[in-house]
Amino acid sequence: MISGAVWSALSQPAAPQPAPAPQSAQQAAAQEYIQETMAATSRSGRSAVARATAYNSLSGQTDSTPHITATGTRTRPGVVALSRDLLRSFPYGSRVTLQDLSGRYNFGNRVFIVEDTMAARKTGSIDIWMGSYRDAMNFGARQVRITAVR
Template sequence: MSKSLKTWLQVAIFAATGAASALPALPAQTTVASAVQQALAPAQPAQVALSADTLAVTRTGRSVIARATAYNSLGGQTDGTPHITATGTRTRPGVVALSRDLLRTFPYGTRVQIQDLSGRYNFGNQVFIVEDTMAARKVNSIDIWLPSYSQAIAFGARQVRITALR
C-alpha cells in the first residue's frame, strides 16, 4: 500500500470513528455577535464625583511635563485678534494655549488639569480647555490665560504636569 493511500485511509477512519468530534466546537453565532458588540461599544464615560464646590473628574489620560507661562489679551502678547483664540472662541479663565508639538497629544477641545511641580502655585481641581495655539517657535510649552498683565507676570515660568481628563 502506498504511503499517500495509507494516510488517506487513516484520515477516513479518524473521521468515521467520531474522533473528529473531539475537536473543540466553534462558539455559537450569538456569542460571536455579543463579543463583537462589546468590542465596538463606546468607552465608558469618565467617573464623575460631585463634592461641595467642585466637579472632580478622574485623571486617567495622557500626561506630559512641560514649561508653563501665562498670557493675557494684550496685542503685544498675541496676534491681531487678542481676545479670540485659535479655535474662534473668546479668551476667558480656563483657556490654555499649547505649543504645536503638544497639540498632537492634546488636540483642541481637550480638557486638562495642570499640576505645578514646584508647588508654588495650586490649581486645585480646576479644569482647563485647550483652545489656543502658541507661536511656532515654542516647543513643549503651555500658556495659561489670565485676566490681567500683572497676574501673568506674577505667574512667571515653571514646570508643570499636564494631564488629559477622560
C-alpha cells in the same frame, strides 16, 4: 487538590473587622487628599511635563486678534494655549488639569480647556490665559504636568 483548598478558604466566614480608631484632623485631611487623588487618577489619561507661562489679551502678546483664540472662541479664564508639538497629544477641545511641579502654585481641581496655540517657535510649552497683565507676570514660568481628563 488546589481547588478544594481554595473552596474551603472561600467558604469560611470572614473574621469580624475591628471598629476604626478615631482620626485626628491631620489624618482625616490626609485621607481626604488620598481619596481626591484616587478619584482624579481614575478619570485622567495621558500626561506630559511642559514649561508653563501665562498670557493675557494684549496685542504685544498675541496676534492681531488678541481676544480670539485659535479655535474662534473668546479668551476667558480656563483657556490654555499649547505649543504645536503638544497639540498632537492634547488636541483642541481637550480638557486638562495642571499640576505645578515646584508645588508653589495651586491649580486645585480646576479643569482647563485647550482652545489656543502658541507661536511656531515654541515647543514643550503651555500658556495659561489670565485676566490681567499683573497676574500673568506674577505667575512667571514654571514646570507643570498636563494631564488629560477623560
